[in-house]
Amino acid sequence: MRDVPQHGPGFRMLCIAGACLLFLYIAWSAGSQRNKFSIVNGSRNPRLIDKFRTVQSDRWIVVTTISYPTPDMEFLASIPGWRVVVVGDTKTPADWRNPNCVFLSLEDQRGLGFATESLLPEESYARKTMGYLFAIAHGAKVIYETDDDNRPLDLLKTFKLDPTMWGIMFRGEKLFNPYRHFGQPTLWPRGYPLGSVGERPTTDYELNHWKTPSIQQGLVNGDPDMDAIFRLTRKQTRSQLNVTFDGRAPPSIVPAGVFAPFNSQNTLFLYDALWALLIPTTTTFRVCDIWRGYWAQRLLWEMGGNVGFFPPNAVQKRNSHSYLSDAKEEKDLYFQTDRLVDFLTKWRCEEGRTLFGCMTKLSTDMVHENFWGGKDASLTSLWIKDLVALGYQEPKRIPFGSLKDAAQYVTEEKLLTQTRTTDQRVNVSFWAAGQPPPQIYSQATQSPAAVSHAAQIASYCSNESFITSKLTDIITYPNILLIIVFNFPHYENLQFLETMYSMHFPHIIYCGANKDQFDTHAKLLSKPVTFMEVDHANGWLGQHCLIEAMKMQFRVDGYLYMGDDVLLNVWNIHTLPLNKLWVYHARVVRQSRRERGHRVDHPKVGSPAYQAALKALKLVDIDRYNSFTDMLFNNSWKRDGFFIGSSDICYVPEKYKADYLYYMEHFSRFDLYIELIFPTVPRGIEKSENLYMMKGTYFLYEPIREIRKYFNENHLFVHTVKISRSISVPEGRTFFCKIFFPLTLKN
Template identity: 40%
Template sequence: MSPLVRLFGSLILSLYDFASHYGQGNFHTLTRTGDMSRLSDFGRILNGEYSDKWIVTTANAAPNDNVKFLAQIPGWKVVVVGDRKSPSQWSHKGCVYLGPKDQTLLGFSTAPHLPRDSYARKNIGYLYAIAHGAKVIYETDDNHRPTGNLTEFILQPNTTGLRYAGINMFNPYNHFGQPTVWPRGYPLSSVGDNASLNYVLDDWKTPSIQQGLVKGSPEVDAIVQLTRTRKHLAPNITFDAVAPPAFVQSGVFSTLNSYNTLFTYDAFWALLIPTTIPSFVGDIWRGYWAQRLLWEMGGSTGFFPPNSFQKHNNETNFADANLEHGMYFKSEKLLEFLGNWNCNPRNSFFDCVIALSDDMARQKFWRKADAEIIRHWLQDLRTMGYEEPKRVPYSRRKHHTHTRHRKRRKSSPTNVQFVPEVQVPPGVDVTASSELLHHHLANVNQICPRLDIRPPRGTHKTFSSIVLIIVLKPPGHYSNIRTYEALYGYQFTHIAYCGAQFNKISQTTMEKVTIVEVDVHKGTFAQNCLIKTMEMNYGADGYLLVSEDTLLHVWTLGVLPQDRIWFIQTVSQNTSRPRYKYQSRINARSFMKAMIELEQANKTMYTTFNRRLGDNRNHAREDSYISQVSDIVYVPQKYKHEFLFLADLLTRNGLPVEITIPTVINGIEDQRNVYHLDGRHVTRSEGSALQQQFHKNFNYIHPVQIGQVLKTAQGVEFFCKTFIPLALGS
């Protein structure tokens, strides 16, 4: 044997060892078959960069602006899968391009079974990403563009959030403010269902499959396009971008498509797109198939506010609707089949994947070829060293799907009634947006029936990205919700009411509003309302907490800096009742215990918190906290995670709101950077003379028993002739 041959043989073995080390079983396929002519091409493809975050997309034309945008997202690598229509010299910096020849050179077992130029060629892109170190994969196509850098998705193992508590089907468009629209593949028999407003807020395992909504032209079927949009015009369907994500529990289905979807590592098996059904059905069927299997491994799905945009003219016609005919009606049968399907308890997870795939072929939801491709797909995953998920047999009595994580928290799950900001329905003239104002004026007229309150002229200042949280202290105060809607609903599009026993009381109100069920112990632990609302993960710019007995002068807030904390000034005794005297040995011990926990959890945060707290109080005693009236506070989004962590820590150690909130604020920000609100604190006797205490330039008055004031003729006159006109800007 010549030295050159021996050298070449050593090179082959070295490359084989390298490939095996990274799970590259496809290289093993080439060397075993002796196809040395393909080795150089394979080496070129194999020599791609490794990354734990990959974007997989398709392209049949030169790189467009959407693909170029994907290529510049920090921390992500892009693999583009082409077809025979794609330019032979397709290239763009930051992208790996897999042309038709490249797709076969990789040697994946799945590749020979994929039709040429099929949308299912994305499967090769998924495998390539997995082979090159992917721990998370985001899929899209070149017609979509993210509106950010994909930071809206959740990558950490656990998260807090809302789990949908309804049954059967979940319509994500309804959750984000479009109740009359549905996604492509949603069963028509479920379109008119009265969707549940009930959710459970808790700590959950992060959803294995996460889908963001798409603005502009989202994924809707031909029926929606034909009946709700104008022909040859790009639809402009909007969603509530501030609404929190929603997680879907086992036993409930929703639609998943392949255009703005993220898969975590434990769901990589679910990436496979079937080949024997039309492409506009294939990703939907894949989503339903995957959801049923997620129930067997403790996984879940999550839906997120719009974080991508697609624009195209509406060219849908009856021919398109006819092509989708099978999807409209067969989806119901598929969901019935999947809901009743069971896997042998003794099977491994991959055994369940194969069993369900075979059963779907027997039921003719796809053809036998797809069941066979899934076997090759799983073989490729195993060859690359992919770790098969552990089986957690599904039971309708035990929702293992959403594993709760209780290491940090001892609180029980929180019931939430969530209502989004309803959007203008597609196909309706934009002037219909005034419907929201007319609805608000109807609430106003409940208070002021004899006054002719007309819609204000011009635009008004709304806080569409701030969540207003109103603390309802006694449960009976749910009856005042309509009043708060009249006072604040025109300025704030997202209001969360927080109090105890809402499921027993909220049914008596005619308002559909967001309610977070928290026992605030007559206001002593009102900070729990702020903590729980933050844990819902609204896409908000900030959170404004107000007690029900604080009259908020909403017209004064527009000029306040929304990137700074707002808090009450240190209250002097000549304008207020004395400060609460919570300085006690019990609270001191509780505070010290919290600080010990903080030091153990995060030494850096502990040091910074103590130093800043001492600087703000001109001392450095570690057993010192701050007590202050805390009936109104605003926390911008940039402080959320630090504030939430520290407030939760102090609260769990039994510290009340008048200690928790001011202590956390003084521990995370220099007092010179806090915006101190200008308000009036009155005695109970002074509160009855509200007109005399009121000044329109104040930010608030406290305390004011709004419900009691409105029972007097003077109170109604004040609100109808003074307060509400100012709130409406009229």
């Protein structure tokens, strides 16, 4: 047996020292891992680590409460795909429980180990901050904040979580009033500068493909967030407000350079804006979330981010309380907001700072300007420290454009390019469907819009009297977007078109060329209207109006497209299948045969364009190509068949929007002529037996002198009816006043 070597005392001491070092390393490593686990889970308390170990979600709702679970709270807890964290305070019942919520007592909050907690006072709305940090620590990629008396109406599906979206961006200056955008131009949200409430609203927007707003505020029906001045002067003391906003109107994105107040009651933050959740502690309760919102907006400009306002997706009922007390707490909102907006507009962050560096600087500068106290600057630093410890990824800074003069705005083009993802811009004038405003005393039984509509008819038909019951009982279609296309800029007909259709369709888009010319005639109307400036080649490519209208993101059930020379029998629409694509008669043409006439063989917009588009579709999406061509074969019985027909009116239900828009946009890139694309696309999407064949009358000439002979009140439309000529001849006036308008007014 080989001898075992003998070592001296020095070697044995070295081994002992090595073992000790190894033990210390293992202990440190284990402690480091525990500490890492604790930071990731937002806690250094072993009890809390075990308590919240399995609580993970990428979507969190954060609420604070002093009451036992309300019905609205229980509803929040039942929303699929979301977790709720409830932040308690001194007045919150100690035994607060809900099986679907994480409840953080004051003891829990202090044990989470966040540095921020040390500067959060008790009995403060700012304790909600602990809920934000808890959610981020437990996987939050999206946080929705609200109050325990708010109830979402759509399970939070209105908000946009995709990185980009089509929509309209406000093109005004300095301030945006979201209540005006959604149909209440005489209302203003809490925190809107009072000196700007009465300013003439801007209706200019730009439609494009944008980076999705990092912060999204949904409007609230019922008793929305307005200041005490409004409540003291525009409602009865003990009455409940029942305000409605236009729920069909499209969202609006607010560009850099423009401010809009937003609160903490129905607001969604995407991951790149979770840093913006911090609520200050040194302002009053009625000011804290509004000041937070202005602070956050200015910093969003430093990362190419935006705030977006979305149609009402929640309802709130408030308990009556002292509005005079609210007014005292809101004093800074009344007298300091203009100064704050001016300060933030001029404020600049040095080029070398990161976004978090800009946060620190702005918070400190707001202390120096006496907008909040020094503790909020310290709170910002601790907040950033906690975010970094949790591994939150700081957004990359995109420095806001430099100015020649700090008192001037960056050029509009510079602002928009920070968030635009394409250059498919469309100029839009937008005005929502007007909603009845609250009044302190009101005996009105008819809406002003209805009375105005009746007055317009009476003015044109001065020798006629119309008998109708309540104007509010007239058939209307708030769920349909009507798109009226001017092939040529005959905008002098605008007033009469409004008289014919605006009472029945609260949502109308007029589309055509030359916005300046349109605006000249639109100024003569009693209210603003929505217009989209689109170059459609004098109607040859009229489908562009439908495509762009769909991209605006109206929340409607269908899109009804028609030319300005179509007479629409509005009283029949409710009897038709609104869940089907509507088409008119069309004939089959073939790619392999030359078709003379009707522009089928036109080299740019006819059959050659269609063949080129099909080849491209096959290359970019073989599945869609096969689906489309197979359906066309099913409907035409020709392998190379497609369709040609009249294209002055069509209807697209919302359920077909995605496919319809895809194919319309694809074929339009090849300038396919409207009388080919309108009949072909629906027949490439759906079987003929599932399409609705519209009943209507087509004339190749102006039929107004004989229209009573050919008019059929049971049909959907008549074409061609040139408004300017029709209303100027006795036969036309007689037809409209004795036949058409009486039919529109029937219930």
